[in-house]
Amino acid sequence: MAQAHRTPQPRAVPSQPRAFKLVLLGSGSVGKSSLALRYVKNDFKNILPTVGCAFFTKVVDVGTASLKLEIWDTAGQEKYHSVCHLYFRGANAALLVYDITSKDSFLKAQQWLKDLEKELHPEEVLVMLVGNKTDLSEEREVTFQEGKEFAESQKLLFMETSAKLNYQVSEVFSAVAQELLQRDDREDQAPQEDAAVALNEGPARQAKCCAH
Amino acid sequence: MYDLSDILNQTGNIKKEILIDSINSIDSIDLIGVNISISVYDVKDSNNNMSYGLNSKQSDKNVNKEGTNDHFIKNLNKNNIFTTKPNLKKKKEGREEELYENYNNLYNITKEIPMFNSSVVNVHKPSCNIPKSIENMFIHMSLKQKIQYFVDQNQRVYDIVRDQVYKGIPDQIRGFAWQILVDSYAYMVTDKQCVDNLCNGYNIINIGTISNHKNSNVNDINDIDEGSYNDKNERVKWYNHYLSINNKYERAIRKDINRTYPNHILFKNKYEKGQQILFNILKAYSNYNKDLGYCQGMAFIVATFILYMNETDAFFMLIALLDRFKLNDLFSYDMPLLNEYLFILDKLIFYFLPEVHKHLEKENVHSSMYASQWFLTLFSYNINIFYVTRIWDFLFIHNTNTFLFKIAIAFFKLQKEVLLKESFEEILNRLKVISKNVDLDVLIKTALELKIKKGLITKLSSQYKMQK
Numbered sequence: 001m002a003q004a005h006r007t008p009q010p011r012a013v014p015s016q017p018r019a020f021k022l023v024l025l026g027s028g029s030v031g032k033s034s035l036a037l038r039y040v041k042n043d044f045k046n047i048l049p050t051v052g053c054a055f056f057t058k059v060v061d062v063g064t065a066s067l068k069l070e071i072w073d074t075a076g077q078e079k080y081h082s083v084c085h086l087y088f089r090g091a092n093a094a095l096l097v098y099d100i101t102s103k104d105s106f107l108k109a110q111q112w113l114k115d116l117e118k119e120l121h122p123e124e125v126l127v128m129l130v131g132n133k134t135d136l137s138e139e140r141e142v143t144f145q146e147g148k149e150f151a152e153s154q155k156l157l158f159m160e161t162s163a164k165l166n167y168q169v170s171e172v173f174s175a176v177a178q179e180l181l182q183r184d185d186r187e188d189q190a191p192q193e194d195a196a197v198a199l200n201e202g203p204a205r206q207a208k209c210c211a212h
Numbered sequence: 213m214y215d216l217s218d219i220l221n222q223t224g225n226i227k228k229e230i231l232i233d234s235i236n237s238i239d240s241i242d243l244i245g246v247n248i249s250i251s252v253y254d255v256k257d258s259n260n261n262m263s264y265g266l267n268s269k270q271s272d273k274n275v276n277k278e279g280t281n282d283h284f285i286k287n288l289n290k291n292n293i294f295t296t297k298p299n300l301k302k303k304k305e306g307r308e309e310e311l312y313e314n315y316n317n318l319y320n321i322t323k324e325i326p327m328f329n330s331s332v333v334n335v336h337k338p339s340c341n342i343p344k345s346i347e348n349m350f351i352h353m354s355l356k357q358k359i360q361y362f363v364d365q366n367q368r369v370y371d372i373v374r375d376q377v378y379k380g381i382p383d384q385i386r387g388f389a390w391q392i393l394v395d396s397y398a399y400m401v402t403d404k405q406c407v408d409n410l411c412n413g414y415n416i417i418n419i420g421t422i423s424n425h426k427n428s429n430v431n432d433i434n435d436i437d438e439g440s441y442n443d444k445n446e447r448v449k450w451y452n453h454y455l456s457i458n459n460k461y462e463r464a465i466r467k468d469i470n471r472t473y474p475n476h477i478l479f480k481n482k483y484e485k486g487q488q489i490l491f492n493i494l495k496a497y498s499n500y501n502k503d504l505g506y507c508q509g510m511a512f513i514v515a516t517f518i519l520y521m522n523e524t525d526a527f528f529m530l531i532a533l534l535d536r537f538k539l540n541d542l543f544s545y546d547m548p549l550l551n552e553y554l555f556i557l558d559k560l561i562f563y564f565l566p567e568v569h570k571h572l573e574k575e576n577v578h579s580s581m582y583a584s585q586w587f588l589t590l591f592s593y594n595i596n597i598f599y600v601t602r603i604w605d606f607l608f609i610h611n612t613n614t615f616l617f618k619i620a621i622a623f624f625k626l627q628k629e630v631l632l633k634e635s636f637e638e639i640l641n642r643l644k645v646i647s648k649n650v651d652l653d654v655l656i657k658t659a660l661e662l663k664i665k666k667g668l669i670t671k672l673s674s675q676y677k678m679q680k
Contacts, residue, residue, distance in 0.1 A: 028508070029467040046474040049467070051509045051593050052584025055640045070637075077464060077508045082546040086580050 017059055019068040020180050022173075023088045025116070026097035027108035028076035031132040034163035035097065036073045039173050044164050050075045053087050060177040067177055078108075085119060093126040093176050098147075100131045100160065101139040106147070113154060126179055128157035130172055135162040380602045387520030393608035396525070396532035399447075451524045454496040461498040461506040465491055472511040476597075479515060489518055493527045500531060507543035509588035516592050516600055537613055542588060553587045553616075554579040555679075556672045560621055560664065568624050568631060575636040582643035586620060596647035602656055614666050615659065622659035626650045 024032040033047050033054065040056045054073040059066055072091070074084045088094060094116055098109040109129065116127065129151040131142060144160060151158030157175060161168045381389045391397055469487050473479040478486030493514050498505045513533070517526035534540050541549035557579045562569040572578075585593045590607065592600045607615045623646050624631065630649075631639055642649060 028464060029471070046471060048474070048594065049471045049508050049511070051512070051588050053581060054644075055581065055637070057637050075508055079507050079543070079545060079547065083550065083580070083584060086578075 017066040017068045018181075018184065019070055020092040020177070021070045021072065021090055022093040022095065022176060023072040023074060023084075023091045024095050024097060025074060025084065025088065025109075025112045026076060026095075027078070027099075027102075027105045030076065030097045030099040030102070030105045031163050032076060032095075032097050033073050035095070035130070035132060035161065035169055035172070036071050038163040038166055038169045040071065042166070044166070049077075052080075052083065058173070060174060062174065062178045062181050065181055067181060069173065069177060081115065085115075088116065088119060091120065091125055092180055093128070095128050095130050095172065095176070096156070097130045097132055098142065099133050100142050100147075101133055101136045103141040106131075106142045106150075110150065113156075126157070126176060126183065127154075128159070128172065128176055129154075130158075131160040132163060134160050134167055135164045381605045383601075386601060386605070387517075387525070390517075390604065390608050391521065391525060391529055391532075393611070394529060394532045394536055396529045399528040399531050447528060448524050451496055451527050454499040454527075455492055457499040459495070459498055459502070459505070462495060464508075465494045465498070465506050465511070468508060468511045469494075472515050476515075476519075478519065486515075486518060489523050489526075490515055493518070493523060493530065496527050497530055501534075501540075504534075504540060504544050507547075507588075509585070509593070510543060512589040512592040516597070516604070519597075520601075536611070537607075539613075547588075550584060550587055551580075552673060552676050553613075554583055555676045556669060557583055557617060557620055559672050559675075560617055560668075561624060564621050564662070564664075565624050565628060568628055571632050572639070575634075575639060577636060577639050577643075582640060583620065586646075587616065590616065591619060591646075594645050596652075599647045599652055599655070602652060606656065606660070612666055614664055614669050617669065618659040618662045618664055619655065621662055621664065622655055623650060625658055625662075626654060 024036060026032055028049070033050050034044060036054070036056050037043050037045070037047060040058050050073055052075060056071040056073065057068060058071065059068050072087050074080065074087050096109040096112050096116075098105040100106075113127065116125065129147060131144070131147045147160065148158050150156075157179065159168055159172050159175070161172055163169055380386075469491050470479075470482055472490060476486070478484075479490065481487070490511060494506055494511060497510070497514075510530070514526060514530055517529050521529060534543075539549065541547070542553075558569075561572070561579075590600075591603050603615070603619055607613075623643075627642065627649060631642065634642065646655075
């Protein structure tokens with residue numbers, strides 16, 4: 001069976017920034033690739049639908065530390081679900097992206113969350129819900145409140161963005177990066193026992209980015 | 213059976229240079245009804261003195277028809293479109309300039325392209341008494357002769373093009389040649405079940421669809437003439453039928469339409485023709501094959517077809533392609549064939565380029581990370597269009613998926629030294645756009661030289677299934 005299992009080594013050589021794997025998930029044409037493109041290259045254009053997956057990296061500075069984000073951009077169409085499973089193995093973080101002008105895409109994002117939880121332990125992966133396309137707010141079908149409430153109920157981070165207008169895009173990734181580093185540091189201090197897992201549960205997953 | 217004018221109109225996107233290049237390289241081509249026969253002069257490449265071309269004798273299938281000894285090609289020339297200037301040789305000089313000037317009016321150019329040998333194509337306007345279709349020829353043939361005819365013709369086309377067209381099929385006839393090679397014209401049969409039943413063998417289709425067609429009235433020339441038009445109308449009719457049904461895939465298709473080849477002039481603008489045609493074909497296909505529906509990746513394949521053929525033909529081409537090459541499972545739910553192909557590719561790299569395999573493994577680069585898009589779009593994603601068409605030429609000529617693997621392995625072979633020095637991220641970037649890093653001619657040549665037998669692929673495929 002094909003496996004795209006790649007576990008980045010978070011604490012490799014001290015001189016190199018720690019690497020984290022982040023996957024972008026969500027239904028078709030919600031703007032996953034656009035978010036990645038905006039964040040990595042600060043560009044917005046008409047891009048090809050992602051077939052299979054695409055890969056980007058970016059080094060992020062969080063305070064004094066820096067880390068390397070390996071961004072895996074996946075195909076949105078449902079048919080690709082099984083293929084995407086290959087990609088999100090070993091992920092440290094996932095962005096569940098939906099389109100605020102499409103209720104359907106919001107429901108799909110919830111479905112993705114279930115899939116993700118089946119595949120990975122909630123403790124292993126940091127999940128952030130992202131409502132994209134705020135530039136089209138007059139066509140909005142999912143309110144900010146709805147998104148926020150769902151995120152809180154599932155203990156996810158949450159933000160709304162616009163890749164087109166470059167609204168809050170880098171904030172999304174920085175928030176994830178920051179959280180990843182914090183978790184990583186906590187894990188460093190925590191004993192490497194099973195008990196450590198339980199310790200990390202809960203408060204750390206609070207939706208602290210809903211500063212809106 | 214198929215208007216030559218249609219065929220040439222379909223190549224409306226010919227690039228100027230290619231057009232000129234092809235004109236220089238083709239001296240005579242005759243298109244024989246359902247089966248194409250390409251006879252191209254030796255093309256001497258003056259730079260390396262290499263002969264790329266094809267050399268085949270003109271088919272002199274004489275048909276004894278009512279005492280006359282007509283080339284049946286005459287019968288085909290029903291629209292008489294290549295009859296403008298029979299004295300082509302004389303006009304050849306100075307033609308290039310002329311062509312550049314006339315480029316805007318492509319139809320006029322194609323009318324004047326000296327691609328049809330005047331000795332073969334009848335220059336007289338067919339009078340209404342002259343039968344208009346190839347089928348007339350068959351009236352005077354026994355079933356055995358008909359079968360032999362098709363076997364011969366098919367064989368000839370393969371003989372000619374199989375190993376020789378390094379330069380690719382000339383652009384003007386590429387669309388037509390693809391359809392012949394994939395045999396999409398056989399898909400006049402409309403009911404899918406019916407097609408499935410017919411598709412048990414390659415030759416059977418040719419014979420089945422043509423000789424069975426209208427055989428009840430086979431003695432009446434007028435009826436048969438009508439029949440040949442009906443074949444075409446039938447295709448259009450069924451295409452329209454599938455197009456008229458609404459289904460759940462429409463939204464998914466629409467999402468991708470304006471994102472497929474967004475920089476190509478044909479697909480650039482919303483609601484313009486290219487996008488609309490692309491949408492129509494994908495929608496019609498999702499009705500034709502409800503189980504499969506639509507899958508991202510298909511849009512790129514269809515878009516490439518649209519560059520070379522009309523809407524209906526592209527639709528049947530898609531059907532034929534997925535059927536003949538058994539690519540259905542590449543796009544069906546869970547994509548089982550994709551996983552199989554990725555497995556096979558991985559093994560092939562291991563066999564042919566063990567060092568590369570080792571390095572990729574060390575860097576944690578797996579075939580699913582880069583090759584999904586290669587297979588799901590048959591290399592038409594994120595690649596220079598000239599590469600796709602050349603790759604497809606051979607894919608269709610060889611009539612086996614093996615060529616896809618050959619291209620992949622050839623790429624690794626050519627990039628081996630560089631790849632071995634690169635890390636995870638660099639490797640993936642390199643593999644993302646293969647046309648950026650290797651020369652097309654070299655890639656094709658290397659791929660053709662690879663000894664990857666179909667048997668090996670079959671073996672690996674069963675190995676995959678066993679393991680599963």
